[in-house]
Amino acid sequence: MKPPVVSLAILNIRSTFSxxxxxxxxMKQPKTLIKTIAIGIAALLLIADxxxxxxxxxxxxxxxxxxxxxxxxxxxxxxxxxALLVFVFSFTMALSLFSASAVDSGFLVLPFKxxxxxxxxxxxxxxxxxxxxxxxxxxxxxxxxxxxAPPLLFYLYALLSSLSLPLIPLALSYLVLVPxxxxxxxxxxxxxxxxxxxxxxxxxxxxxxFYIQGTMTRLQDASFAALFAAPDSFLSRVGRAxxxxxxxxxxxxxxxxxxxFLALLGNFALGxxxxxxxxxxxxxxxxxxxxxxxxxxxxxxxKRRKAREYRETKAPLVSLLAREIRLMxxxxxxxxxxxxxxxxxxxxMGIAFAAQRSNIESAxxxxxxxxxxxxxxxxxxxxxxxxxxxxSIACTSVSRDAKILPWIxxxxxxxxxxxxxxxxxAEIFSGLGALVGCVASRIxxxxxxxxxxxxxxxxxxxxxxxxxxGLWLDTAYPRLRWDNPVAAMKQNPNAVIxxxxxxxxxxxxxxFTFNINLPRNVYALIxxxxxxxxxxxxxxxxxxxxxxxxxxxx
Numbered sequence: 001m002k003p004p005v006v007s008l009a010i011l012n013i014r015s016t017f018s019x020x021x022x023x024x025x026x027m028k029q030p031k032t033l034i035k036t037i038a039i040g041i042a043a044l045l046l047i048a049d050x051x052x053x054x055x056x057x058x059x060x061x062x063x064x065x066x067x068x069x070x071x072x073x074x075x076x077x078x079x080x081x082x083a084l085l086v087f088v089f090s091f092t093m094a095l096s097l098f099s100a101s102a103v104d105s106g107f108l109v110l111p112f113k114x115x116x117x118x119x120x121x122x123x124x125x126x127x128x129x130x131x132x133x134x135x136x137x138x139x140x141x142x143x144x145x146x147x148x149a150p151p152l153l154f155y156l157y158a159l160l161s162s163l164s165l166p167l168i169p170l171a172l173s174y175l176v177l178v179p180x181x182x183x184x185x186x187x188x189x190x191x192x193x194x195x196x197x198x199x200x201x202x203x204x205x206x207x208x209x210f211y212i213q214g215t216m217t218r219l220q221d222a223s224f225a226a227l228f229a230a231p232d233s234f235l236s237r238v239g240r241a242x243x244x245x246x247x248x249x250x251x252x253x254x255x256x257x258x259x260x261f262l263a264l265l266g267n268f269a270l271g272x273x274x275x276x277x278x279x280x281x282x283x284x285x286x287x288x289x290x291x292x293x294x295x296x297x298x299x300x301x302x303k304r305r306k307a308r309e310y311r312e313t314k315a316p317l318v319s320l321l322a323r324e325i326r327l328m329x330x331x332x333x334x335x336x337x338x339x340x341x342x343x344x345x346x347x348x349m350g351i352a353f354a355a356q357r358s359n360i361e362s363a364x365x366x367x368x369x370x371x372x373x374x375x376x377x378x379x380x381x382x383x384x385x386x387x388x389x390x391x392s393i394a395c396t397s398v399s400r401d402a403k404i405l406p407w408i409x410x411x412x413x414x415x416x417x418x419x420x421x422x423x424x425x426a427e428i429f430s431g432l433g434a435l436v437g438c439v440a441s442r443i444x445x446x447x448x449x450x451x452x453x454x455x456x457x458x459x460x461x462x463x464x465x466x467x468x469x470g471l472w473l474d475t476a477y478p479r480l481r482w483d484n485p486v487a488a489m490k491q492n493p494n495a496v497i498x499x500x501x502x503x504x505x506x507x508x509x510x511x512f513t514f515n516i517n518l519p520r521n522v523y524a525l526i527x528x529x530x531x532x533x534x535x536x537x538x539x540x541x542x543x544x545x546x547x548x549x550x551x552x553x554x
Contacts, residue, residue: 005116008107009123035493051139058143071148072253078140079165079248082133087169089129092200094173097121098181098289108291114283117290122174122279126166133165141252154255157264161248164264167271168244171278178282181289243270316413320421324397325428341390342433346440371445374513374523380447380455381462381527382506384437388463389502391433392495394426395470398478398553399492405480405553415550416543419471426467434459454524461531462502468538470498475542475549 002010026032061074107117141158144150247267254260314322371379401408408418438456441447447455474494513523 004112005119005123008112008116008120012120012124013127050135054136054139055143058140062143062147066147071144072249074140074144075252076245076249078137079161079245080242082136082162083165083169083242083245085136086129086133086166087172089132090125090166090169091173091176093128094121094125094170094177095196095200097125098177108287114287115279116283118174118178118283118286119279121286122170122275125173126170129166129170130163134159134162137162137165137248151256153260154252157251157255157260160264161251161267164267164271165244165248167268168274171271171274174282174286175278178285178289182285317417317421317424320413320417321424324421324425327400339391339393339429339432341392342387342429342436345387345390346436349440371447371451374518374520376447377451377454377458377524378510378513379445380438380441380452381458382510383441384434384456384459385462385466386502386506387433387437388430388459389433389466389470390499391426391429392470392492392498393429394423394467395474395494395498396479396492397422397426397471398474399480399494402478402480409550409553415547418550419475419542419546423467423471426471427464430463430467431460434463454521458524458527458531461528461535465531465534465538466498466502468535468542469501470494472538472542472545473497475546478553480553 022032022036027036058074058078061077062071065071065073137158141155145154244267247263247270251260251263251267254263370376434456438447438452438459441455442452474492477494479492479494509527518526
């Protein structure tokens, strides 16, 4: 019989990572087989992409340290960077898991000790973040090993050290979060916690993105590389002060002797000791945070406002549009992965521009002569069109309503009004995305106002066509069975199809533009007619199709 804490930890991990693989019978169907292979290839490409980034970063660090004879310092830098990243992911994941405290409160009637509840939840966070630690540290260890040929014991120590890295960051995360959850009712609000976790994670991801891009760019400069490799540099001092990173460095640099073995054991002993202390002392406070999570107060003034809103009479289309906007913005998972993309993508572009300003400006200086041609309005149109079509609002709109479709169908609402409200909701944020993309091109490329206006018109037509296509796709193939809101957005194939389709069409139109020589403004006319034709086809065919499909929704 397993100890209760182990059983609860396994339950947490299985319920969180419940990946349902197709059966052998299902794999015999061509559609399922192709879908499974495509998902596998996409996962491998994603892992390879991240591996390439860390391999290049590790190789750049090795080349910076090698001339000074400090090549083993890259192990200290990697251990420190991995510890910081693991802390970031541990903190944000632990924070987001508090949003499920209402579900966890069901365990309170079972014979679990408070310490067991906390330890099981920490095991889930550890299981997730240990994969990150293993990935980062092993990539750097392999790069170091290829160049230095250390003993085989080095790789074993690297793997074991990566398993110890998340222990103290995990303990520190709950040491901060548990008292915070008990301190204020604000932190016991589910939506606030999800928004806070999302924005903290995004902010830290942006900071890491800036660090990686800036470091890889400046390591090409010999003077910066020498300063970066100095033992008294900032990151080196942090690594020496953070004992787990220091022990990882000692265990790897001395992997062939007894001191390296002692450093490895010391890292595990220190990590488990700190973790045990946090579990022991914060078990009861964690239990209290679960018990009171989600408690709210409803003021008398707010009651009056809500009652007044319920009595107001509005046109059905206006009410449906207001519902779409409120529900999208009220559910954090929908908002962060939908409308917020319009803001997030330009921020990522700005980070890349700031981190590699000199390289990008030299590339832009070579690009600006092309702006005299059709590129002057096609670049803003492409950027605005992509941003406008990337919100995933229309292509997931029916899927997001899966839980309440029977209730909606019971209302005196026509299918036309129901679907038009979804399209209008997507159009509002698509217009914002198109405008942001065109304004960004104006700032970076100094695009003229006439070209900017023409680009904005094309971007609006492009995003409208894709919104209509995405709505048709989600009407035909909605994801109506899901247990987590994430499945309706991030795990919805329709969102992937629309985004990849937009990228593919933009690439095809770019190839056409560069290979077919036409007068400057003829491209705008051709592309406008193409998008207008797609919109007209939607207007002719979709309403009747949507009405028939709406009647069959279950």
